[in-house]
Amino acid sequence: MKWPLYFLFAGVTFAAGAIALNKGWNLPPLAAQGKPAATVPTASDETALPACCAGPSRKPASGTNAPVASTTNEAGGREIVLPGCAGKKHTNN
Amino acid sequence: MAALKHQSLTVVLANALAGGLALALALTPRLVPPCTRQLETTVGAAVPMHCHWTFQVEFLLGVAALIVAGGLWIVRHAEARRMVGSVLMLFGLLAITVPQPWVIGLCGNPEMPCHHTAHWLWLWSALLIADGTFIAIQARIPADKTVPPDPWEKSDAIPKGAKS
Numbered sequence: 520m521k522w523p524l525y526f527l528f529a530g531v532t533f534a535a536g537a538i539a540l541n542k543g544w545n546l547p548p549l550a551a552q553g554k555p556a557a558t559v560p561t562a563s564d565e566t567a568l569p570a571c572c573a574g575p576s577r578k579p580a581s582g583t584n585a586p587v588a589s590t591t592n593e594a595g596g597r598e599i600v601l602p603g604c605a606g607k608k609h610t611n612n
Numbered sequence: 613m614a615a616l617k618h619q620s621l622t623v624v625l626a627n628a629l630a631g632g633l634a635l636a637l638a639l640t641p642r643l644v645p646p647c648t649r650q651l652e653t654t655v656g657a658a659v660p661m662h663c664h665w666t667f668q669v670e671f672l673l674g675v676a677a678l679i680v681a682g683g684l685w686i687v688r689h690a691e692a693r694r695m696v697g698s699v700l701m702l703f704g705l706l707a708i709t710v711p712q713p714w715v716i717g718l719c720g721n722p723e724m725p726c727h728h729t730a731h732w733l734w735l736w737s738a739l740l741i742a743d744g745t746f747i748a749i750q751a752r753i754p755a756d757k758t759v760p761p762d763p764w765e766k767s768d769a770i771p772k773g774a775k776s
Contacts, residue, residue, distance in 0.1 A: 521686050522686065525682060525683065525685075525686045528679075528682050529679045529682065532675060532678055532679050532682070533675065533679060535675075536638070536671070536672065536675035539671070540668065540671065540672070544642070545638070545641060545642055545667075545668070545671040546641050546642060546645070546646070546648075546664065546667055546668070546671075547642065547645040547646075547648050548648065549648050549649075549650055549660055549664070550648045550649050550650060
């Protein structure tokens with residue numbers, strides 16, 4: 520009788536875990552996407568300042584705290600766009 | 613409760629500790645929140661930081677470890693306890709490995725909240741490894757039961773008293 524009870528326990532625990540993951544109960548809710556300045560992390564938060572901003576004309580508008588936006592390009596690499604870099608993209612393929 | 617009567621206090625405590633640590637592994641990211649802010653891509657979509665995915669995996673590892681730890685209350689043989697203890701140890705190792713930068717990793721800035729959450733998870737994982745090791749070592753197989761009787765040898769055995 521112990522093994523059926525154990526499989527019941529395992530099934531219920533797994534199902535509860537799957538539901539919690541599906542509903543997002545296992546982590547605190549992510550911050551709502553409001554104004555970009557409030558929600559987008561800064562360069563010092565997520566990553567170091569990319570090398571493309573090293574030149575004086577390519578420095579971010581407000582130092583290292585300029586907003587960073589990143590996306591994945593077609594090759595699967597990561598592109599980080601700093602607004603202060605006049606559209607210069609730092610590609611990390 | 614009847615099963616508890618046949619187990620020593622050490623065994624009961626080790627079993628309960630394994631379950632508690634597995635539960636802590638699953639619940640800590642909820643109680644000690646990691647980064648909740650989102651990244652905005654150039655196309656305007658909001659995506660979670662990659663530490664978010666680390667803690668999703670940690671939660672799954674915690675649930676799996678809880679299910680395995682539940683098995684400690686069921687198995688009776690020393691060999692089975694050794695196996696369950698070893699699997700719990702493996703789950704602890706995996707839980708330590710997942711936040712490493714060469715697996716999924718945490719955010720770059722060590723002052724971000726995900727690093728604080730990870731410190732707690734590393735503590736639970738280290739304790740789970742220690743508990744799993746203890747369970748595996750403590751469940752020693754008695755010397756006279758290490759090798760099960762060979763059925764072939766048994767069938768060919770010469771009965772006592774028979775002349776060879």
